[in-house]
Structure formats: C-alpha cells, structure tokens
Amino acid sequence: DAGVIQSPRHEVTEMGQxxxxxCKPISGHDYLFWYRQTMxxxxxxxxxxxxxxxxxxxxxxxxxxxxxxxxxxxxxxxIQPSEPRDSAVYFCAxxxxxxxxxxxxxxxxxxxxx
Amino acid sequence: xxEVTQIPAALSVPEGENLVLNCSFTDSAIYNLQWxxxxxxxxxxxxxxxxxxxxxxxxxxxxxxxxxxxxRSTLYIAASQPGDSATYLCAVTFYNTDKLIFGTGTRLxxxx
Numbered sequence: 503d504a505g506v507i508q509s510p511r512h513e514v515t516e517m518g519q520x521x522x523x524x525c526k527p528i529s530g531h532d533y534l535f536w537y538r539q540t541m542x543x544x545x546x547x548x549x550x551x552x553x554x555x556x557x558x559x560x561x562x563x564x565x566x567x568x569x570x571x572x573x574x575x576x577x578x579x580x581i582q583p584s585e586p587r588d589s590a591v592y593f594c595a596x597x598x599x600x601x602x603x604x605x606x607x608x609x610x611x612x613x614x615x616x
Numbered sequence: 617x618x619e620v621t622q623i624p625a626a627l628s629v630p631e632g633e634n635l636v637l638n639c640s641f642t643d644s645a646i647y648n649l650q651w652x653x654x655x656x657x658x659x660x661x662x663x664x665x666x667x668x669x670x671x672x673x674x675x676x677x678x679x680x681x682x683x684x685x686x687x688r689s690t691l692y693i694a695a696s697q698p699g700d701s702a703t704y705l706c707a708v709t710f711y712n713t714d715k716l717i718f719g720t721g722t723r724l725x726x727x728x
Contacts, residue, residue, distance in 0.1 A: 533714065535716070544718060544719075544720045544721070545705070545718040547715050547716070547717075550714060550715070552714070557714065558714070558715065593659060593660070595660075595716075603665075604648075604650055604662045604665040605650070605662070605707075605716055606662065607652075607659045607660040607661075607662075608659060609658065609659040610658075610659045612657075
C-alpha cells in the first residue's frame with residue numbers, strides 16, 4: 503500500500519481565497535483524521551470520520567472550515583475564506599479499529615496564506 | 617482534562633549515549649500509547665505502539681515502556697546516532713474517545 507496520500511504538498515494562497523486539501527486513506531482503514539500543526543499549538547485534531555461519517559468536529563476552529571468524506575477512499579478539508587492565521591501544516595491520518603491499532607499519517611500539506 | 621506532557625522539550629547529546637525521553641498523561645484509562653518521530657518539515661512516522669495491557673515494546677535500538685498506574689511512558693534510545701536527531705512525539709488514546717492526544721514533543725539533537 504502507498505500509505506496515506508495527501509495533496510497538494512504545498513499551497514500558497516492569498517487571504518480570502520478558498521483552499522481545498524485532499525486525502526486518500528490507506529485502503530481498509532475505517533477511521534480518518536484531520537490534524538493541524540503549528541509552532542504555537544502543536545498538533546491539534548480538527549475532525550475525524552468513522553466509516554465516512556463525521557464523529558467529532560469539535561476541533562474545527564470556526565465555520566470557515568469544513569470537511570467531507572464522500573467515500574471510503576477520499577476526504578477533503580476546505581477553508582473558505584482563508585486567513586493568514588490558517589497558515590500551518592495539515593495532516594491526514596487513518597487507522598483501522600481505532601483504540602487497538604496505530605494511526606498512519608500522510609506527509610502533510612504546508613499551507614501559507616498571504 | 618485529558619492531557620499529555622513531554623519532558624524535556626529539547627535534548628542535545630553526544631553520539632553513542634543512551635537516552636530516555638519521558639511522557640506523562642493525566643488519566644490512566646487508556647487504550648494505547650504511541651511514539652512518533654518527526655523530521656523537520658516532514659510527516660510523522662510511527663515508531664512504537666503499546667497497548668494498555670502491555671508493559672513495553674521494542675524495535676531495534678528503541679524500547680518504550682508503559683506504566684498506566686503512574687501515567688507515564690518512557691522511550692529509551694540505545695547508542696544514539698546523529699540520524700536519530702528529530703522531534704519525538706508521544707500520543708495517547710484515552711478510553712471513551714477515539715482521539716489521539718499528542719504531547720508537545722521532545723526535540724532531540726545527537727551530535728558527532
């Protein structure tokens with residue numbers, strides 16, 4: 503398996519623009535997680551899905567952030583409109599039977615909002 | 617509140633030393649604990665996973681222990697090498713949640 507795949511790897515955009523980050527989890531994994539990493543706050547869980555259903559989105563910072571998982575092999579995290587404080591590295595991770603198995607992380611998307 | 621803490625925040629050692637990284641968590645009711653490595657500008661690589669029923673796990677020069685009752689885990693690195701330089705993150709899955717709660721990490725530098 504190729505592991506968790508994220509795209510794009512780097513994104514530079516201007517304030518106010520819409521940003522869409524993409525993730526393909528490992529085949530067979532039924533949990534998908536979106537994290538954000540910054541120097542100030544470390545790694546934070548934004549939202550996670552189980553069997554394509556959002557379970558906990560309490561970490562989503564505000565209504566400008568939204569996430570979807572239309573099928574078992576694809577998820578998106580959208581920011582609209584983007585702001586400079588959204589600049590961070592966004593990671594996607596997947597797991598099978600969470601609580602018993604490890605999470606596997608993608609390489610991340612480095613987002614810069616000017 | 618369920619929290620994970622790592623000490624020290626940074627560590628610099630000469631090559632060849634054995635070293636210990638510490639992780640503590642506030643609630644002993646956990647599913648598992650996972651240690652990750654992160655290189656600068658890179659993603660997270662899983663090093664070791666310890667289930668709540670286990671006391672330790674080993675992989676090569678790495679050994680991780682778990683003491684649930686005291687809310688502690690240690691990552692032991694034997695005969696450190698410059699290639700071990702990275703940030704090491706501890707993360708815990710607590711009962712009644714599917715979330716992985718991360719510590720703030722220990723930045724390790726091993727110099728020749």
